[in-house]
Amino acid sequence: MADYASHFGHNNIPYGIASSKAHSSPQCVTRIGNDIIFLADLADKKLFEHIPAPLASVFRETTLNSFAALGRSVHREVRAILQGTVMDQRDGCSEPVENENLHKPVHIGDFTDFSASKDHVLNASEAITGIRALPPAFQNYPVSYAGRCSSIVVSGTPVSRPLGQFIEDYTAPQKRVIFGPSRALDYELEVGIVIGKPVEPRQRPKASDADEHIFGLVLVNDWSARDIQALEMNPLGPFNGKNFATSISPWVITLDALEGFPVAAPAHTEPVAAFLSDPRSVNYAVNLEVELIRNGTSTTTCKVGFQTMYWTFRHMLAHHAIGGCGLRTGDLIASGTVSGEGDTEHGCLLELSRRRRKPAQLNDGSELRYLEDGDIVRFKGRAGIEADGVGFGECVGAIRSAE
Amino acid sequence: MADYASHFGHNNIPYGIASSKAHSSPQCVTRIGNDIIFLADLADKKLFEHIPAPLASVFRETTLNSFAALGRSVHREVRAILQGTVMDQRDGCSEPVENENLHKPVHIGDFTDFSASKDHVLNASEAITGIRALPPAFQNYPVSYAGRCSSIVVSGTPVSRPLGQFIEDYTAPQKRVIFGPSRALDYELEVGIVIGKPVEPRQRPKASDADEHIFGLVLVNDWSARDIQALEMNPLGPFNGKNFATSISPWVITLDALEGFPVAAPAHTEPVAAFLSDPRSVNYAVNLEVELIRNGTSTTTCKVGFQTMYWTFRHMLAHHAIGGCGLRTGDLIASGTVSGEGDTEHGCLLELSRRRRKPAQLNDGSELRYLEDGDIVRFKGRAGIEADGVGFGECVGAIRSAE
Numbered sequence: 001m002a003d004y005a006s007h008f009g010h011n012n013i014p015y016g017i018a019s020s021k022a023h024s025s026p027q028c029v030t031r032i033g034n035d036i037i038f039l040a041d042l043a044d045k046k047l048f049e050h051i052p053a054p055l056a057s058v059f060r061e062t063t064l065n066s067f068a069a070l071g072r073s074v075h076r077e078v079r080a081i082l083q084g085t086v087m088d089q090r091d092g093c094s095e096p097v098e099n100e101n102l103h104k105p106v107h108i109g110d111f112t113d114f115s116a117s118k119d120h121v122l123n124a125s126e127a128i129t130g131i132r133a134l135p136p137a138f139q140n141y142p143v144s145y146a147g148r149c150s151s152i153v154v155s156g157t158p159v160s161r162p163l164g165q166f167i168e169d170y171t172a173p174q175k176r177v178i179f180g181p182s183r184a185l186d187y188e189l190e191v192g193i194v195i196g197k198p199v200e201p202r203q204r205p206k207a208s209d210a211d212e213h214i215f216g217l218v219l220v221n222d223w224s225a226r227d228i229q230a231l232e233m234n235p236l237g238p239f240n241g242k243n244f245a246t247s248i249s250p251w252v253i254t255l256d257a258l259e260g261f262p263v264a265a266p267a268h269t270e271p272v273a274a275f276l277s278d279p280r281s282v283n284y285a286v287n288l289e290v291e292l293i294r295n296g297t298s299t300t301t302c303k304v305g306f307q308t309m310y311w312t313f314r315h316m317l318a319h320h321a322i323g324g325c326g327l328r329t330g331d332l333i334a335s336g337t338v339s340g341e342g343d344t345e346h347g348c349l350l351e352l353s354r355r356r357r358k359p360a361q362l363n364d365g366s367e368l369r370y371l372e373d374g375d376i377v378r379f380k381g382r383a384g385i386e387a388d389g390v391g392f393g394e395c396v397g398a399i400r401s402a403e
Numbered sequence: 404m405a406d407y408a409s410h411f412g413h414n415n416i417p418y419g420i421a422s423s424k425a426h427s428s429p430q431c432v433t434r435i436g437n438d439i440i441f442l443a444d445l446a447d448k449k450l451f452e453h454i455p456a457p458l459a460s461v462f463r464e465t466t467l468n469s470f471a472a473l474g475r476s477v478h479r480e481v482r483a484i485l486q487g488t489v490m491d492q493r494d495g496c497s498e499p500v501e502n503e504n505l506h507k508p509v510h511i512g513d514f515t516d517f518s519a520s521k522d523h524v525l526n527a528s529e530a531i532t533g534i535r536a537l538p539p540a541f542q543n544y545p546v547s548y549a550g551r552c553s554s555i556v557v558s559g560t561p562v563s564r565p566l567g568q569f570i571e572d573y574t575a576p577q578k579r580v581i582f583g584p585s586r587a588l589d590y591e592l593e594v595g596i597v598i599g600k601p602v603e604p605r606q607r608p609k610a611s612d613a614d615e616h617i618f619g620l621v622l623v624n625d626w627s628a629r630d631i632q633a634l635e636m637n638p639l640g641p642f643n644g645k646n647f648a649t650s651i652s653p654w655v656i657t658l659d660a661l662e663g664f665p666v667a668a669p670a671h672t673e674p675v676a677a678f679l680s681d682p683r684s685v686n687y688a689v690n691l692e693v694e695l696i697r698n699g700t701s702t703t704t705c706k707v708g709f710q711t712m713y714w715t716f717r718h719m720l721a722h723h724a725i726g727g728c729g730l731r732t733g734d735l736i737a738s739g740t741v742s743g744e745g746d747t748e749h750g751c752l753l754e755l756s757r758r759r760r761k762p763a764q765l766n767d768g769s770e771l772r773y774l775e776d777g778d779i780v781r782f783k784g785r786a787g788i789e790a791d792g793v794g795f796g797e798c799v800g801a802i803r804s805a806e
Contacts, residue, residue: 109512110552115639137634140568140580145639146549146646149513150729151604160605162726165543165676177543179676201554202563202806228726231540236518236548237640243549244727273568273582323565323631324647324805326553402727403605 005033007382009389011260013082014251015064015216017103020095026103028059028067030082031251034097037086041093047085051077063107064194064252068215069329071197072255075215079256102250104154105218106194106330111147111246112320113190113222115336116311118266123339123351128230139270141319142311144336147222148243152332155249155395159223161185161373161402162244166227181402182225184356185371189290189347189379190220191306192334193313194252201326207278207318213327214313216252217284219379219395220334223247226350226370248332249379249395257390261285261383263307275322276315283307286383286392288338290347293376297364301352304338304345306381373401408436410785412792414663416485417654418467418619420506423498429506431462431470433485434654437500440489444496450488454480466510467597467655471618472732474600475658478618482659505653507557508621509597509733514550514649515723516593516625518739519714521669526742526754531633542673544722545714547739550625551646555735558652558798562626564588564776564805565647569630584805585628587759588774592693592750592782593623594709595737596716597655604729610681610721616730617716619655620687622782622798623737626650629753629773651735652782652798660793664688664786666710678725679718686710689786689795691741693750696779700767704755707741707748709784776804 008014008031018036019026028039042048043056053074058066067075115121115135122132135143153159161181168178196215199205205213222242229241262282286306292299311319316333327333337347346352349370353359359367371377376399381392411417411434421439422429431442445451446459456477461469470478518524518538525535538546556562564584571581599618602608608616625645632644665685686709693705714722719736730736740750749755752773756762762770774780779802784795 112642135639136637137568137580140634143635143639144642146551146642148549148728149552150731150734160727163607164726165540177540179678204566225726231543232546233638233640234539235636235640236538236546237636237638239515239547239549240722240726240728275582319643320646323567323628323643324563325551325643328553331553 004391004393006386006389007391007393008032010083011388012253012257012390013079014253015067015105016250016252017063017105018100019103020099020101022095026062028061028064031097032086035090035094036097036100037090037094042086042089045089047081047089048078063330064105065107065330068106068194068196069198072212075254076256079254102154104152104248105250105252108149108152108330108332109328111149111152111332112144113147113334113336114142114144114311114316116142116309116316117336117339118310119308119341120337120339120347120351123346127350127355140272141276142316145237147246151243152246152248155247157247157397158400159245159247159397160400162225162228162240163402164225164228164240166231177231182228183370184226185399186224186226186349187290187371187377188222188224188337189288189302190222190334190337191286191381192218192220192248192332194218195327195329195331195333198329199321199327202324203326204275204321205318206275207314208280210314210317211255213317214255216254217258218252219249219381219392221247221377221379221395221397222334247395247397249392251393253390253392258284258383261390265312266308266310275318278314281312283309283312284383286381289380291378291380292362292368293378294362294366294372295364297362299363301360301368302344302346304340304347306338308340309335309338371399373399375399407794407796409789409792410794410796411435413486414791415656415660415793416482417656418470418508419653419655420466420508421503422506423502423504425498429465431464431467434500435489438493438497439500439503440493440497445489445492448492450484450492451481466733467508468510468733471509471597471599472601475615478657479659482657505557507555507651508653508655511552511555511733511735512731514552514555514735515547516550516737516739517545517547517714517719519545519712519719520739520742521713522711522744523740523742523750523754526749530753530758543675544679545719548640550649554646555649555651558650560650560800561803562648562650562800563803565628565631565643566805567628567631567643569634580634585631586773587629588802589627589629589752590693590774590780591625591627591740592691592705593625593737593740594689594784595621595623595651595735597621598730598732598734598736601732602724602730605727606729607678607724607727608721609678610717611683613717613720614658616720617658619657620661621655622652622784622795624650624780624782624798624800625737650798650800652795654796656793656795661687661786664793668715669711669713678721681717684715686712686715687786689784692783694781694783695765695771696781697765697769697775698767700765702766704763704771705747705749707743707750709741711743712738712741774802776802778802
């Protein structure tokens with residue numbers, strides 16, 4: 001297992017859910033270096049006593065939802081305490097990460113996936129249709145669809161190749177629909193936010209007020225079966241092509257940790273509606289990387305910065321809520337594939353291999369079109385430079401044959 | 404309030420969640436005529452003693468999920484007892500329906516909406532494009548999208564007109580996108596199934612085995628803002644055009660109640676994949692009706708039979724699970740708009756008014772294009788004839804102005 005100690009410095013203070021031999025019930029933890037710190041144990045030492053929230057019980061829950069719901073001012077107080085005193089007080093409250101099981105960090109009541117990268121939609125459009133075209137609404141708002149909550153799994157969970165119906169050969173004169181294991185299994189490199197303080201139905205926060213509702217960020221792999229997806233997309237969007245598995249990283253990285261790494265989002269080329277207007281239009285300087293391991297040999301297939309995203313999470317949240325839709329604590333809102341302009345910045349294989357027509361070369365000598373059984377896909381993310389100590393760790397999944 | 408006593412005869416035995424002054428905590432109930440019967444109270448009388456399930460505590464839960472998860476053999480035993488002895492034993496366990504608050508009957512972890520009616524997709528296609536065309540995959544499987552769980556409300560909850568961005572006038576040379584309250588608010592007459600016994604990930608039940616996982620059926624109004632939806636649909640499907648509200652009826656009508664009303668589903672015109680092949684391809688003879696009340700005057704805008712659906716719930720469930728996706732107890736899977744061939748069988752206003760071009764006449768003298776503030780939409784459903792005593796009651800919602 002890769003060592004991510006440098007991702008979890010004192011500037012980070014991520015939140016997750018862990019269990020171990022000594023802590024058999026999954027509960028809330030943070031991580032410093034390779035130490036997992038059990039927050040309820042710290043609460044029992046009265047470390048959070050002046051905070052008016054029942055943290056000892058909240059931290060014993062099996063998801064982060066109750067903690068996330070407390071809102072950013074409580075999160076900031078907890079963070080300050082953890083950054084200030086935890087090094088001295090963690091005796092008896094911490095265990096090495098290799099002893100731990102890391103669980104899905106939140107209960108997710110609704111999962112929304114956006115398509116917020118302009119480069120991704122242009123690249124994907126070109127791979128599919130030959131034309132670099134934006135979706136009709138792309139300049140007006142980030143487009144999106146609802147995903148499948150029951151299929152969201154934590155990093156490390158194997159991903160089985162889905163079965164489905166798809167067109168055998170799009171280049172054949174007769175577009176025959178066949179049934180079988182997907183032949184076009186892909187990853188999608190994404191980042192997601194977890195909702196903290198809920199948005200009530202019809203509350204409609206503006207983009208400029210959205211941060212208050214963001215608990216933190218996770219890495220997301222929106223596994224996609226391109227052949228199954230291609231047949232079903234028109235007119236209702238992706239369904240079985242996506243709903244078999246979505247992986248998320250075990251650590252929620254708070255906005256407070258990321259606020260040291262703001263970077264201006266790309267300027268909008270067309271005016272936007274007032275509720276999307278955002279004087280502080282920021283992304284975070286998160287460097288993302290995809291590693292594909294085939295036959296034991298690793299190849300880096302993508303390096304891209306999250307700052308490339310045309311629409312920010314603040315835009316996504318505001319657009320999501322504008323109709324009157326509420327957002328509940330724990331809801332996952334993902335960015336869609338993160339891609340840049342360059343050839344090394346493709347966040348999915350549909351783009352990288354131009355829908356199979358231009359296979360990439362892997363370091364084991366094989367050609368990369370789509371994922372093969374046994375492939376391991378690892379996402380990593382880090383804000384700033386190594387010395388900053390703010391990373392996401394990894395989001396990893398190994399492909400199993402259809403079963 | 405309409406009187407639905409005749410919907411709830413001894414052949415029905417629906418399940419719901421109710422609370423009252425005397426039963427202040429929402430809990431599991433059934434209904435006979437206009438009597439609401441509290442099932443935990445019956446359990447306390449040892450009526451279910453021989454059934455190996457902790458029914459007294461299950462029936463005190465605030466949703467039907469735990470009961471639904473017990474599976475059809477337990478449901479059948481409970482049903483037999485309720486049909487056999489409840490008339491004599493319900494003293495002290497029942498209250499008149501007018502004393503009750505009826506709550507959302509299940510916790511819904513994922514909501515999927517299909518598009519299973521061939522007449523609906525043909526009619527909608529014609530209203531939008533002028534051409535009666537099926538979606539590319541329609542002959543291969545029922546197409547579908549994931550909906551929004553947090554916006555599902557029980558019948559009776561008012562529905563606020565959503566805000567959003569949409570094209571002001573599709574007939575204008577310049578397609579200007581504006582922001583404001585939807586001007587094309589619609590209903591969609593649907594029926595949904597609630598999952599009982601869960602489908603494990605990669606379990607993949609065939610259509611012919613799907614009934615085992617169906618707890619029962621509800622009426623669904625998939626409220627839709629056609630203008631918001633039209634701009635966002637390409638390529639990811641409906642989102643803000645649908646996610647502001649979905650209403651469901653408070654009573655879950657079991658498959659056991661509906662099994663007396665089987666009717667052959669329409670024959671398929673093309674062969675289907677083996678897992679969708681279903682020797683017992685049945686719908687249920689449920690007569691659905693839409694009543695629109697404007698300015699206090701009622702107009703019946705649709706009468707259609709559920710037997711028209713091209714794809715059955717058995718097909719929908721099998722298609723949903725074939726990729727490997729699990730289904731959890733309480734999941735809602737809706738049929739999509741139920742429409743027939745005739746002019747009086749349009750399950751939504753997009754079809755009925757041909758996207759505004761052919762307004763219908765309401766009994767208050769006004770023209771019906773889309774819904775106006777103050778309109779009340781009531782769905783009703785009944786299996787067989789009145790004497791059969793198996794109905795759904797109603798699914799009703801009043802339109803409020805955007806707020």
